[in-house]
Amino acid sequence: MRILVKNRAKYWKRKIGKTCDFCNLSVIKDQEIKKLSGKHWWVIAAKFPYLNGNIIIIPKRHVVDLNQLTKDEDMEFPVVLKKSLKKLGESFKTKSFNITLNLGPDSGCSLNHIHWQIVPRQKINPNSQAIFNGFVLVTMDYKDLKKKLNK
Numbered sequence: 001m002r003i004l005v006k007n008r009a010k011y012w013k014r015k016i017g018k019t020c021d022f023c024n025l026s027v028i029k030d031q032e033i034k035k036l037s038g039k040h041w042w043v044i045a046a047k048f049p050y051l052n053g054n055i056i057i058i059p060k061r062h063v064v065d066l067n068q069l070t071k072d073e074d075m076e077f078p079v080v081l082k083k084s085l086k087k088l089g090e091s092f093k094t095k096s097f098n099i100t101l102n103l104g105p106d107s108g109c110s111l112n113h114i115h116w117q118i119v120p121r122q123k124i125n126p127n128s129q130a131i132f133n134g135f136v137l138v139t140m141d142y143k144d145l146k147k148k149l150n151k
C-alpha cells in the first residue's frame with residue numbers, strides 16, 4: 001500500500017521557527033480536540049496526517065525526554081490515550097491503530113517536543129474512492145477531523 005498525502009509536501013517545505021510549534025498556543029488552539037485533551041496533555045488533529053484520523057498527543061509542557069514527565073503527566077497519559085482511542089474507534093469504525101513515538105535526534109522526528117502519533121487503521125475497501133491503483137488518499141483535512149472528534 002502506498003499513501004498519497006496532498007499536504008505532506010507543504011509539511012517538508014514549511015518554515016521551522018526557532019520556537020517549538022507544540023509550545024505555540026495559536027498552533028495548538030487551531031488543531032486542538034478539546035473533548036479529548038486532559039489537564040496535562042493536548043490532543044490535536046494532525047495538520048499533515050499520515051492517514052485520515054491522525055491525531056497527536058502532546059504534553060502541555062516542553063518535554064523532550066520521557067524521564068522529564070512528572071508523576072501527574074505519567075498518570076494521566078494512559079487515560080487520555082484510552083479516551084482518544086475509544087473516540088477514534090467509534091468515529092472510524094475500527095479497533096486497529098498505529099501508536100508511534102519518535103524519540104531523540106536520530107529518530108526522524110521533526111520536533112523534539114515529545115508527541116505520540118495515533119493513526120486509526122481500517123481495512124482498505126478496494127471500491128473506495130480514496131484508493132486508486134494501490135495509492136491511498138488522505139482525504140480528511142485537520143479541521144474536519146477536529147470537528148468530527150469534538151462531537
Ligand SMILES: [Zn+2]
Nearest residue numbers: 020023062113
Ligand atoms: Zn515545545
